[in-house]
Amino acid sequence: MANELDVRYYKPKEEFKFDITDMENFVYDMSRCIKCKGCTWVEHTYMPGAKFMTRCPSATKYEFDAYGAYGKMRIGHAMAEGKLDWNEKALEVIYACTLCGACDVGCKRNLDLEIELSLESLRVKAVQDGVGPMPAHKKVAEKIKSSHNCFGSSHEKRTDWLPEGITPSQKADVLYFAGCTASYINKEIAQSTVRIFKAAGTDFMLMPDEWCCGNILFSVGLYDDAKALAERNVEEMRKTGAKTLITSCAEGYRMWKVDYPKLLNISTAELGFEVLHLVEYVDEMVKSGALELKNPVNTRMTYHDACSLTRLSEPWTPYEGKRGWMGCVEPRLQRRRGQNGVYAQPRDILNAVPGVNLVEMPRMKENAFCCGAGRGTKEAFPDFAAWAAQHRLEEVKEIGAETLVSTCPWCKNNFASAVKADGDDVQVLDISEVICASIEG
């Protein structure tokens, strides 16, 4: 480039890092929000029309600016400047949010501000300041502490989901991390997953003693508790010698691939093992011919992008640097914009299943509207979670789909509850069930 002094004015550089335990690291991002609401609107190129215009559940439901990322950035900024203190409303605003990442990818369309990290740091601050998390979250934390799962179920029964005729190996290259929900609530997902492994001839193992991934702890700002779990789980995983960890839960996938490295201040690559979601593994198996999707599943189907598999799933790399004139940073930052999320693989799989007529919803991929269940929302704000699922189901009905498929037990549960409550005629499935049906018949 030309002589830097000709172009750039001198300005002292400020140090910062991607450390959510100190909100000061994100005050710059909060201060640069321009209220374009790119965080809330469906990206305008994909704007589907006068219906389904937004992708932020919180802003759509509660409507005051406070509930959009643009409001939360202003609230966070005012707190950082000492102009505003916590109250009941502040806690509601910060926690009645699915942390689904729609705002983050929306902002990075134009401004490259670190919205998701800012929101995470606000929740950590709430805990540090002694006001967070919400009472319902504290109960979950207690359950995780006492029984290693977020439901308070018996730890001894964690592997009761294993179907007859399938026995995991003691040692294998592939380790299946089922997670709490598929272990206790949606056992059909874990069962379908291991049947797929069997059909593909993949030898797999389970963790000798699987504990909760800590998604809720991390998501609500209980940083130290989440970090302790991350340290324990990563250590246990490394001890097994497995090369690949596969999840069938999008939230668990994000924890292992993104948030454990974030908590441990290492890169995803430094974990020492690969983290895959089931759909990445199956897609590879189908394309290599190791798995055949042969039996028809005759239905008009639509696919819901789980947030943690898509816009939130890009690998993590720690960052420490300096910010100078015009906000330019050095060293150069490879920004996580959600572009490399897992979008194509599930669609390729479903399109390969005979009989499936896959139709897209108006809001899809990085513009998808979150189901509303994840990241502590359903526990503390069940009505909001139910509303979000019902809102998304309106889209399913709009396109006349008979079957709704996702890649996360949280999504499946929340949608299934909404369907039941409303008496809708929509079948809700996890993609593992669809795959299993096509390989087993």
Added chain:
Amino acid sequence: MAISKEIYSVMEAVVGSENISDDPVICESYRSGPGGYENGLGYERVMTTIPGCVIMPKNTEEVQKIVKVCYRNDIPYVPYSTGFYGPRSHPHVEDALLIDLKRMNDFVLDEKHFYVEVGPGMVYSPIQEECMNHGAYVVIGGGGAQASAIANLIGDGWSPLSHRIGLPHRRILGTEMVMPDGEIVRMGSLATSEDPFWGEGPGPDLRGLLRGYTGLRGCLGIVTRMAIKTLPFQPERLEPTGISPNTALALPEKRIKWINFTVPSKEAQVTAMREIGHAEIGGAVTKVPLFWRAIAKAECKEEFWDLWGKETEESIANFFIVRVLLIGFTSEEQMEYDEKVLMDIMEPLGGIARRTKPSDESWIKNADSAGMWLMCGGYVSVDYVIETLTQSVEHGPSYAEVKKKYTPPLMPDYGDPGWFQSFEMGHQGYSEFLVYWDPDDNTDGVDQFYLDTSKMNIRNRTYTSLLGPHQPLYLTGPKYGPNYHEFLLKVKDEFDPKWMSHPPVPLAHDVFVERAPWMQSMKDWESPEDLPE
């Protein structure tokens, strides 16, 4: 005066408890700054504050009731649609009521008569999508795809597509407005019927109330409903492609295409635009600031500065581009014909068609104003000029000259003359000058530059729209005409004698100059001593 519990409960009865709040956390989220259009500048710091209460009506009747309560109880209020337009659309006085209109997002499309009817909460991109699905299109104003269509049309409302579609005031049809005292005024054909198809109605054309010159930021009332003229488009779908941030509309090339030409001189640039207009071809003809090209190429702000740092005053002064959007409105054959005509125009001018992507990223559906903040963090469009093509092209360089004095804090731009394009088939030319800065720097110079450009325009006798609502009225008013400012203030007094609707607009910039010490040395005009507190 703070809103009392009694008045709060009256308003709560109008909209429901879930749609009103005076919680400090809710109110803080309606702060204008710190980022965004004009935010961080002196005007925002000196003139704006958070509201004392926020209310979200759903329909005109609720707006009317709210305004009547305010008027009766001396509660200042500010209408607010999307909040994108920086400090000018936020409260300027303590304890104001902010009337957030986002829930009023009704949308009706009349396919047969080519118009849409919208509420103030409806933004542009859904309107354009619905229009294109029904064989029509509108201009997405430079305010961006995320801007409220009503607010944008009141203020500005133009883009490169205005080459064919024309200026915004021609597209405002029947309009409904709640006046400061709560009475409703219906303009155009809505004055006599429920058909909003006509902009002009019986009696005087009241659309001047909306615009004041180019909009008065809510100080003359609240527009609750507006019909917007649409025009016929070509029938093929513009398919969205890519994953954010790299998204675009794939263009059906036999019906729509951009062609970028380089030409040898500014004279050739102007002649090309005029000739294209005379030939009545094209959907857009424009030349954007050259740093926008660097923004489009860069993957991040750091790369932008790497690219931009390679430019020089010479490279900028000798690069002339004409972007032309061809649209086959009626057929592929028409498109082929238009392209041949275009080439016949460009060839003798030395125009060279460069390779152009068969996609649209920024004008047809996603007018991308939000991207303007990436490289610096601070941005405003200082001024717009609508003149003849030959006169408006002189406007940018005169700005660039003044700008040198204020660089830094303004971004180094090597004399880039800004944005320049054809309006209304070349009958008018448009020039827009944009400035950028680092919000962490001392921005007094940006405030001063703003005012200096106003004085420059007065000296040059240049038509400027921002001269109105963004500058001291007592500086600019006498220059529009001997009593423009007095007339405007009489209109304000007539419709809002208590000055409850967005005070102290339209005198807000006058007040700012009085209050900001770094502005006072620039004050060389007369103004009354009794400006609003």
